[in-house]
């Protein structure tokens with residue numbers, strides 16, 4: 001192992017041509033980002049359809065990675081441009097999410113200590129999912145079969161955010177706390193798009209351009225066109241709830257996330273902009289405070305005030321405490337937090 005940062009070029013499937021921090025070896029390069037973690041480097045591994053272990057780290061002779069398309073192969077050669085494409089998206093997703101947490105929220109990596117993470121791509125065959133594992137502090141991506149490769153930026157940030165939740169609030173992955181855990185990941189997934197693709201993309205989330213209020217919109221296929229989640233109107237997925245009710249806790253966590261996703265959308269964008277604003281709970285004309293403020297309130301609520309068993313009522317209290325820490329009491333930001341939760345039938 002040498003430790004010589006180099007900057008390569010990647011042709012990604014979902015984010016165009018990107019700059020990648022890599023490690024210069026005596027001969028060639030490896031997909032190891034030495035610039036972000038405190039030590040060791042963030043790596044991307046090729047599982048080549050295995051379901052355990054780490055497989056092989058990606059290497060390349062000329063530091064030009066991927067070809068921007070990702071047709072499915074068996075085996076998946078570590079050095080082929082086609083097979084590298086998933087690795088480019090995974091490496092880019094790690095870079096962007098790491099940078100957003102650092103530059104927008106002041107958090108150093110998943111555990112806050114800058115400990116290295118890694119990604120694994122080409123997991124299993126025809127695997128239509130991605131997941132985060134605490135045991136390795138790593139994110140793993142399937143190639144998809146109904147879906148395209150799971151390596152889109154919003155999915156990458158979603159999975160990384162599970163790690164941050166796990167090392168902070170630790171929201172238990174069932175009932176209402178599980179829905180809040182999923183909402184945190186969907187919110188961060190959306191924010192990563194705004195961060196990377198908006199006009200600024202550096203130290204804040206201003207302005208609110210470049211991203212989408214859906215999850216997984218880039219990985220759909222003609223045979224499977226439904227986006228995974230709609231933050232602005234969660235019920236559009238056919239399963240998620242738009243508002244809190246006593247039976248919310250009975251839903252799968254990917255559906256009980258709906259009300260929190262929607263509250264965050266209202267907090268940021270208000271109830272008079274795009275999106276379906278029909279809700280019997282919706283205060284008339286509520287104003288949004290924008291992604292940057294909304295996300296900083298949410299991050300502080302999650303990391304400072306939520307606990308493993310926090311439910312929706314607790315999330316409201318946590319967000320009210322957070323907004324009071326960050327902004328003047330009873331200002332427009334606090335009013336927006338109250339309204340956003342009232343709009344999903346939590347408090348008034």
Ligand code: ASN
Nearest residue numbers: 129130131132158159162
């Ligand atoms: N991709 C899913 C998620 O992160 C995997 C799971 O169901 N845990 O939520």
Ligand code: ZN
Nearest residue numbers: 158162182185
């Ligand atoms: Zn998730």
